[in-house]
Amino acid sequence: MKNFEKAGTILYNTGFLGNLIGSERTFVDMALESFFNPRSVAIVGASRQKSKVGYEILANMMEAGYGGRIFPVNPKADTIEGLKCFPELESIGDTPDLVIIIVPAKIVPSVMQQCAKVGVKAVIIITAAFREVGKEGRALEEQVIQIAKQAGIRVIGPNCLGLIVPANNLNASFGGDLPAAGAIAYLSQSGALLAAILDMANASDIGFSKLVSIGNKADVDELDLIEAVAADDETKVIAGYLESISDGNAFVRLAEQISHIKPILLMKSGGTQAGAKAASSHTGSLAGSETAYESAFERSGIIRCDSIKQQFDYAQAFANQPLPAGPRVAVVTNAGGPGIMAADAVERKGLTFAKLDGDTVSKLTSRLPPAANLHNPVDVLGDALADRYEFALDVVLDDPDVDVVLVLLTPQAMTESAATAEAIVKVSRRKPTKPVLACFLGAAKVEEGVKVLRLGGVPQYDSPESAVATIDAMVRYVGWLSKPKRVVKLFPVNRRKVENIVERHLRQRILEIGETESKEILEAYGFVTPKGSIATTADQAANIAQQLGYPVVLKIWSPDILHKSDVGGVKIGLNSERQVRDAFDLMIYRIPKKLPDAHILGVLVQEMCRKGKEVILGMNRDPHFGALMMFGMGGVMVEVLKDVSFYLAPLTAQEAKQMLINTKTYRILQGVRGDVGVDIDRISEGLQRLSQLVTEFPQIKEMDINPYVIGPEGTTPIAVDARITLEP
């Protein structure tokens, strides 16, 4: 996704992936044709030796029953496994749609040259020992990509496991046997993990539309591939394992669009310090901030998974069942214990344990035995056969107060696991608008039933807890989908003014902006700062204080003193002329003694904001995702509770408000114990204005307004102090 800038803009404006694909078809088209559905595949480095990857890929291609032509390329063999072998690409006499390269790293550039010569457009480089082994490898990788760019070749890899498309019988990988065809696309930055996933999936009938090992992402990256599988009709769910993201901003913008069409389930590792260190020594890439990732995923609707198991738990449901209309969960079970566990899990996740409608209960009464529990969880009892399950599920699914049904089964003496599974599949198909999930507990005794469920599209879980976690993920996704369209408000501001200040500082290589100019920047973006003026004599100071009204604050005024408090250059809460005069004289007398070289321009006399609560508005620029906005409660709360929240800029009004709500002590802002609350919309506006400022000025690396003093509704918040750091 190297030329995303343009695509991103189009996307952002139209809001339709269709348009994007219409306007920027290059990689998506190539992926769908040459990579996912090639008419012919050349394997450069194909081998006769069974222990070699060059043999395994060829064998996998043949075993999978690939329908197109296969050209093994190896100067040392005439035939491999009965196929005619070519000494080099040129000798094929035809241009293969896809070339798989397995030769040693040093030879890869020359093979790429051949690809260019023959007119190949799609290449997968399996070979390792590139960027991941250090400087030399990195140079080699750059050389390869250079050739590719010049020739218009797109490259997956190097250092990858290959590509699998079950529906096309294409197994261009050394990952394992061809899995079943299905609706899940899987992209993995770890080849070894993909092999394990393939093995697990094959053991439990999980089907895939595409499996791609993305390797070093030297050319084609996760974003290209997400875009391609988003456009792929066979893919209903996009899942992936990532250790790093190549272009955070582009990623967020595209993922946000795609999430509206297909759910994206990601497992992202390397989020902790220990994990980041391990990732960095493994891939040589820098892990981004975990907070920024969280925020990016939330914004773009990506469903984050904590483990591979969880990812497949979720993927099964998203691929096979409709989305629930709401959070109300009903349970049908043949045993009390698991029913209680499910109820616990529903409440712990913040979902709703459905209260069944009166009609539903009457209907259940009519055919269930007297000892059955007719309320949620509906207990059809230990002797329930398939027909009783079918009846109960049917009735409960019809309940207007139920959004999703979880069917639990434990293998008891009379239990019909397979027949019950068939009944569940039947009812689920008959009522395709509400999701049905199942949890058959056990192993051998429920094996047949589990297979029936899986093949019938009813996702099966190994515990009530994991089924409920999946329902929760679906409900959260529906919540994200139903959010209003993001509209970022643009405030009228004096951009030119800030431009001048920022450019002047950068020219002079001054990276921290001083108080006067910080204030000017804030005012240019509509913030109100405390009134005040510079005094050069005690008389002046007293006069200014008189005009402002007491109490006032005095601050030493010098371009050379950034940390005023440290040198006794700040006095707050001055309540009388005498206090002002004393403070002025003491500063003027003492500070030059401490800092003889500081050029002192005077003392700032400023109104003091006493009323209202103090909060902090801030921004940090994340290396991957750009401006990450911060909101924090002031005072002791920040220090003791770290009561802050984050979100990526640019902020909408809703997102800014959500940042406030996400703090633990939000209620303090609303007012507790008779205390009048503060004007919450004005804080949210402050965050949006700051978001606009840092979005329009990417030169600002870090910034915070602290304290931002905010009073009751209708009052004007004051940006008392700001710290702005630029990036050269």
Added chain:
Amino acid sequence: MKNFEKAGTILYNTGFLGNLIGSERTFVDMALESFFNPRSVAIVGASRQKSKVGYEILANMMEAGYGGRIFPVNPKADTIEGLKCFPELESIGDTPDLVIIIVPAKIVPSVMQQCAKVGVKAVIIITAAFREVGKEGRALEEQVIQIAKQAGIRVIGPNCLGLIVPANNLNASFGGDLPAAGAIAYLSQSGALLAAILDMANASDIGFSKLVSIGNKADVDELDLIEAVAADDETKVIAGYLESISDGNAFVRLAEQISHIKPILLMKSGGTQAGAKAASSHTGSLAGSETAYESAFERSGIIRCDSIKQQFDYAQAFANQPLPAGPRVAVVTNAGGPGIMAADAVERKGLTFAKLDGDTVSKLTSRLPPAANLHNPVDVLGDALADRYEFALDVVLDDPDVDVVLVLLTPQAMTESAATAEAIVKVSRRKPTKPVLACFLGAAKVEEGVKVLRLGGVPQYDSPESAVATIDAMVRYVGWLSKPKRVVKLFPVNRRKVENIVERHLRQRILEIGETESKEILEAYGFVTPKGSIATTADQAANIAQQLGYPVVLKIWSPDILHKSDVGGVKIGLNSERQVRDAFDLMIYRIPKKLPDAHILGVLVQEMCRKGKEVILGMNRDPHFGALMMFGMGGVMVEVLKDVSFYLAPLTAQEAKQMLINTKTYRILQGVRGDVGVDIDRISEGLQRLSQLVTEFPQIKEMDINPYVIGPEGTTPIAVDARITLEP
């Protein structure tokens, strides 16, 4: 555990389970002999019909290869499955060690009479339709237990699945096939769940020492059985699924002792509102408070599990591996991705990702390929064979800075799953002092290896995350084990005084204790309350205020007014004689108008505690576990953050202090931003005194001291106000 009172006391005093078992052998002995290892078993209600439970249990007994004698009892059959059948118990002519009853509920009492007559001591009642179906069933159950008690018979059930002892080839259940013998004892309150567990365990070679379905717990309860398996040599780990606990206090006291000898892993459901409701409609028992359960489990060292899967994840490690000496985890892997996942999981759990010793790194360098990562996670690379794993694991296990090693494997082209597993088992056995866990990712390709690991005692996990969660459980258990012995300090108090007040109130059926007497109670237990006296005239009020020093508080004084604030009967912050006189006169004038019937004795003039921070000390009596102490931060913190913590009484000094530390804003007590901290030990002492009071007076149902005003070190905290409610 009906006669636990005595046992509990003995335990508590000696601190050794051995002593308990020595002095109270009745049930433990019977369990180990008649229930777990009977020489003969009678099956009353044995049936020839294959669909009946009475047939299934007999068949299971025979299939398991039980070595003792089996007596089917059924008046309608001569033989069943080739065994001679008896018309009734008496006709056997011998007293069976164990009787299993499967006849319809109404007939159970008469069978119990026969048991009594024949001299049977151990009975399992499989039959359902007792307490769980309502009033009639409850009466029937009571009748059965009545007979049992008179005859000295101990009963497991009714409404249960039975009992399994693999090592003795005893399968007295209709739960499923006999599992492998092992070191895990499993007790389940849900029969259906036990059947599912059995099925899962049989599919993955998990072995058990005992499996017991505890049913309605009409006689033998979870505590009896925990005690029995604690004394059982074959059991190394006690695991169980519970929906309710019969005797909370006894449970905590015994579990605390047993946890020092064997780990107890419990899954407790019904903790949420929805879960409790489901549990109550299922079992008819009342779920206790979740907080009390948490606290009880923490106190007694019980390892709580969130799911059955997690329980077996944990049990495998506890049953087969030594405990880690500390939290430092090292990882050996053949793939980067899973290594990063493990590092993430370690940090998220708060464990330490080990930094390998220099020697270890040098040793690894000597034999690993140059591309291998020699630091944690140690990456032996994708082409690692078993010998490379063996070498790396051996070296890493020797590192003095490593407490536990997790070995990860993904199935790659050259991977030797089974041979690697053998190598791991070998090294683990060679170095039996440090725990080794494994996570072989995949399915068919690692199946053999997984089997080798399981049989070799190296626990195997399906994800790095679940392996790390298990390590975390082990480290937490070690932390609990290393806690100092609990010593509850007894303060010298005036118990007689409180006794008088409490008894007088109860005699008069007054359940809320008024301010004067609450104060007397507090003072009797060493709390300091604010100084003050009752004034009946404004002059007196002014005099008292003068003596106390301003500011003061005025409170209306009447036995008939409990909520003084509601009627304007409290005025705080009075700073002068004039304010005191005004407040006095207004109260005396206005309150009788509002409450003409209230008998007003005067106005309390009290010193006002301004300095220091306000906290809350409290107690609620949980129906299962008794006095649950509460500590809360005062003011806005409690209201907004619900910043409170709980622990079961009686509190040790360490536990009281931990309650403070467990609040989110503990640092505020320590002092932040130059603010002087408060005397933390005095708060802890207050909690211990309150704990002693409510322990010595179980008549106190609820109590709190709010606010408890606490100043800097060396100052005396003041118990300003208290609320005490008695239980009739």
